[in-house]
Amino acid sequence: MSEQRQQADKRATAQLRGPIAVLLGGASAEREISLRSGAAVLAALQRRGYAAVAFDPQEQPLERLRGYACAFIAMHGRGGEDGTLQGALEQFGVPYTGSGVLGSALAMDKYRCKRLWQGCGLPTPAGQLLTDPDEPCALPFPVIVKPAHEGSSLGMTRVEQPAALPAAWRTAAAYDRQVLVEQWISGEEYTVALLGERALPSIRLETSHDFFDFDAKYRATDTKHHCPSGLDAAAEAELATLAREAFYALGARGWGRVDVMRDSAGGWWLLEVNTIPGMTDHSLVPIAAAQAGIGFDELVEHILLGAVSP
Template identity: 30%
Template sequence: MKIVVLAGGTSTERDISLVTSHYVCESLRRNGHDANVLDVFYGIDDNKAASFFTEKNDLDELEKELKAKSHEIETEIKNRKTIRQGFFGPNVLKLCKEADVVFMGLHGANGEDGKIQGTFELLDIKYTGTDSLSSAISMDKDLTKKVLVPNGIPMPKGIVLHKGEEAKDIQFPCVVKPANGGSSVGVSIVNSKDEFTKALDYAFESDDTVLIEEYVKGREFSAGVLDGKPLPVIEIVPLKGWYDYENKYADGATKHVCPANIPDDITKQMQHWAVECLKVAGVTIYGRVDMLLDENNNIYCLEINTLPGMTPTSLLPHEASEAGISFDELTQKVIDLSINR
């Protein structure tokens, strides 16, 4: 098949998306597909577009080139708003229409939040992962809570704060995080009023809406779901601190234990909640739910990831491997499920 691996974009997770797309594209090529990586924001010129599906791009060089452009993003966004050029780069929609399917290698805003999925649905472009509505619900942590909690999903208590509003009666410790975002960008664990002020500023750099949640002291886990079926639960053990951006992506910073060393009944309960979270939010194909387990064995669901990372340190491929599904089998299954949805 002719496959566009859609990468990059403009979110705070842009560089992680480039790594995910690199490894996915390598896998798709091993599976016999004509696959190339395409930056959704920067696109490519007409000459490269003409041979996109016949000439394989050098993935190492392309990743370096696109990462080098990451620091230009804010300036380029302002320029495009001035000339009303729009989000999609040159030839992006053209090549996506020509492809048999688009593998969504994007993470974060303008990629995982349903906007691109909605565009593709209107243009009848096949793409991997769940649909636009469930993507939007899962990306917005405030909206996720409003959908999941009334359906009995256990989640930490919290409030929403919009930019310009004053926070009152905050209990410490607490967690401050942007309502839209991933990879723990903009997230802080706060123990005092001074820390809280700094944490709000940090979170508002990423989003105009912030969640302030009770701090749950506990072990960190993630439970993946593929085609409605749970994968083995994985425990995330940072060697220092908590599972922030640095610990997520720095080699050797975090230990992953899969299957998690927990009693069978807790494993089954986590898997149950993971399946329920995706079901209630309408998420199909695949996804991952992050959770906490406190000292009294209470489970708290934190968020749904509708486009889980596919890097060498990513959780979902690790869980799939433990279930006997290789990385190449995983990428192929995601494509097959998406095309046949």
């Protein structure tokens, strides 16, 4: 660690002598995962000597956050990851971890994120919003149908033929009023965790499912996370650069994760950005951090200090 970074961390630590709220739970469809992430973060901060306490907005009003030295956001999905919580914390004058209002909102909106990437010339699968189940799809099949504002692959369906599209639309619409249909990319899925300006080692995901869906992420016993991912040095560097460009194009900051597909020709396709990824000791960001020699408690503290560092 550079001397400049050490000094910045000392100044940040001095600002965090008051209580730290670990925001977890909430009302999104990812509540249970958030409770697990938050519990792991809370334990790590307490082991590092911080006066950290759990704060679930489902159990107490947000106004009680006034006066906290900092908020570590471990709330996944809407209400925690979409900019609304970040806006409230800014109104309260409470520093918080991760991306700000704009970066959070854009990353959560898969369609507008895609449009922004397209405008920047970054590779991402073609997509179309469908407003009702009978609207024709302009994309060639197969496609993937997903809620436009949801995480953990909830409500997602691979569709092979037009006849199956209405049912998939209804599955996605149960989570969101906006339904995104996206070009299907055949190939391998990778994810890159970002910690400040640093891209951590990429992870290659392997699943027996059609794609890395909710069951593959949280229930399946045969899902594999390859880290190192097996890329050569040139491809690893290329992927890291693309992940950083995609992340910062949205105005995201602090830390997060970028999900990417690699097609049979070796081309990269950006899928989405997670501004508050899972943070259990089996989640993807801690796996990548461990490969880079960063332990879980150190990772959590690094993210925390980024909330108040200049």
